[in-house]
Amino acid sequence: MKRLLIGFTLIFLFSLTISGCAPGGGGSSPSSKNSSSSNNSSGKQTLEFWYIDPGEKEAVYLDAVKRFEEKHPDVEVKALRTPNDAYKQKLVVAMSGGNPPDVFHSWGGGWLKEFVDQGKVLDITESVENNHFNELALDNGTFDGKVYGLPLGISLDLVFYNKDIFKKYNLTPPETYDEWVKIIKVLKQNNVIPIALTNQTKWPGAYYLMNFASRIGGPDLFKEAFTRTGRGFNDEAYVEAGRYIQELVEMDAFNPGFNGVPYDEGQGRQLLYSEQAAMMDMSISLINNAREEAPDFEKKLDFFVFPKVEGGKGDLSHLGASTAPVWSISSNSKQQELATELIKELTSAETAAAYTNRTGSLSAIQNIEPEDDFIKRIYTIAQEASHLQMPYDQTLPAELAELHKDTTQALFGLSMTPEEAAEKMENEAKVNLDE
Numbered sequence: 001m002k003r004l005l006i007g008f009t010l011i012f013l014f015s016l017t018i019s020g021c022a023p024g025g026g027g028s029s030p031s032s033k034n035s036s037s038s039n040n041s042s043g044k045q046t047l048e049f050w051y052i053d054p055g056e057k058e059a060v061y062l063d064a065v066k067r068f069e070e071k072h073p074d075v076e077v078k079a080l081r082t083p084n085d086a087y088k089q090k091l092v093v094a095m096s097g098g099n100p101p102d103v104f105h106s107w108g109g110g111w112l113k114e115f116v117d118q119g120k121v122l123d124i125t126e127s128v129e130n131n132h133f134n135e136l137a138l139d140n141g142t143f144d145g146k147v148y149g150l151p152l153g154i155s156l157d158l159v160f161y162n163k164d165i166f167k168k169y170n171l172t173p174p175e176t177y178d179e180w181v182k183i184i185k186v187l188k189q190n191n192v193i194p195i196a197l198t199n200q201t202k203w204p205g206a207y208y209l210m211n212f213a214s215r216i217g218g219p220d221l222f223k224e225a226f227t228r229t230g231r232g233f234n235d236e237a238y239v240e241a242g243r244y245i246q247e248l249v250e251m252d253a254f255n256p257g258f259n260g261v262p263y264d265e266g267q268g269r270q271l272l273y274s275e276q277a278a279m280m281d282m283s284i285s286l287i288n289n290a291r292e293e294a295p296d297f298e299k300k301l302d303f304f305v306f307p308k309v310e311g312g313k314g315d316l317s318h319l320g321a322s323t324a325p326v327w328s329i330s331s332n333s334k335q336q337e338l339a340t341e342l343i344k345e346l347t348s349a350e351t352a353a354a355y356t357n358r359t360g361s362l363s364a365i366q367n368i369e370p371e372d373d374f375i376k377r378i379y380t381i382a383q384e385a386s387h388l389q390m391p392y393d394q395t396l397p398a399e400l401a402e403l404h405k406d407t408t409q410a411l412f413g414l415s416m417t418p419e420e421a422a423e424k425m426e427n428e429a430k431v432n433l434d435e
Contacts, residue, residue, distance in 0.1 A: 122340075197280075
């Protein structure tokens with residue numbers, strides 16, 4: 001915990017430097033009023049609401065805010081969007097400085113738990129209708145049996161592929177790793193990049209480690225290592241997961257220079273759109289990317305669940321997933337009841353339906369079935385899942401999360417053995433997680 005506190009302090013000091021000591025630094029200017037103020041200049045009560053998503057998702061959130069304000073005419077919501085990376089710094093600064101927003105975006109998991117452990121997030125357990133939410137998604141904002149965040153969105157990690165390329169070479173979606181290897185070899189023989197990978201920012205490659213580990217060691221592997229209640233991060237399943245990653249690298253399954261290619265700029269997706277590459281392991285955000293960047297490509301796009309590993313304890317109902325946005329409330333908000341009503345509106349059935357149908361995303365709200373046929377297929381898979389594995393880097397403490405991404409990238413770069421990577425993770429876990 002000392003290391004975590006030092007990390008937060010360093011981020012705080014750094015952020016003060018780049019933002020001129022203002023909690024609103026990072027490219028956007030929030031209201032100069034403290035979010036805990038009871039009234040604004042017009043005499044209305046105010047709530048400060050921070051989020052990260054632009055575009056149609058932002059429009060959905062603001063529509064929910066408008067409905068809330070119509071129901072509470074004496075309240076004004078001051079909504080502020082800040083881009084993802086700047087937002088993370090800004091919220092740490094605001095939390096550390098005692099000036100956080102009333103309602104804020106998180107991803108649940110360890111990222112939110114850091115603030116929960118510091119007593120900075122409101123316990124909303126008594127206000128939650130649990131059966132309104134996907135149970136596994138709600139669990140990601142629940143700690144020690146208490147709810148601190150309500151999820152609106154949920155995403156799955158799937159392997160997307162080009163149907164035309166598969167048809168051209170008589171390929172069918174694999175269910176096992178051995179079947180996947182055969183597909184990779186056929187594609188290589190025909191000068192098609194089997195899998196597009198953009199691993200400069202490390203998290204895309206982390207999907208492979210998490211998926212292989214789950215397929216080999218079963219869905220409880222990570223929980224045991226994280227909670228220190230069984231197997232550790234040096235378990236043989238993690239070592240074997242690293243071996244599978246390096247086997248794919250050595251068979252040239254990925255595009256050249258993948259560890260230096262960023263995701264956001266779109267080079268990896270362009271490999272798909274231009275049919276230079278046949279597959280990509282990615283969250284369902286790829287669908288919206290394709291619809292915006294290459295609308296004609298969608299008719300060629302399909303997906304399959306990460307394949308099984310022979311002899312492994314995992315199965316195809318165990319999926320990689322993430323929750324976002326997860327809405328939480330600052331514990332020092334002076335408008336806690338109103339803030340609770342706001343996050344209820346932000347996770348209402350009406351908001352969830354708009355979120356799903358206007359943005360092509362899945363909702364963490366129960367019984368919100370997408371109208372879009374393609375998204376509906378993914379919705380069905382999510383409904384039938386027996387386990388959702390949230391991203392390690394959103395669950396682990398900051399230092400261990402970064403090491404997880406660093407060691408995984410090193411595995412892809414063949415600069416570290418699977419045994420070394422696993423041992424580094426376990427040694428750091430002993431420092432960060434053991435009491």
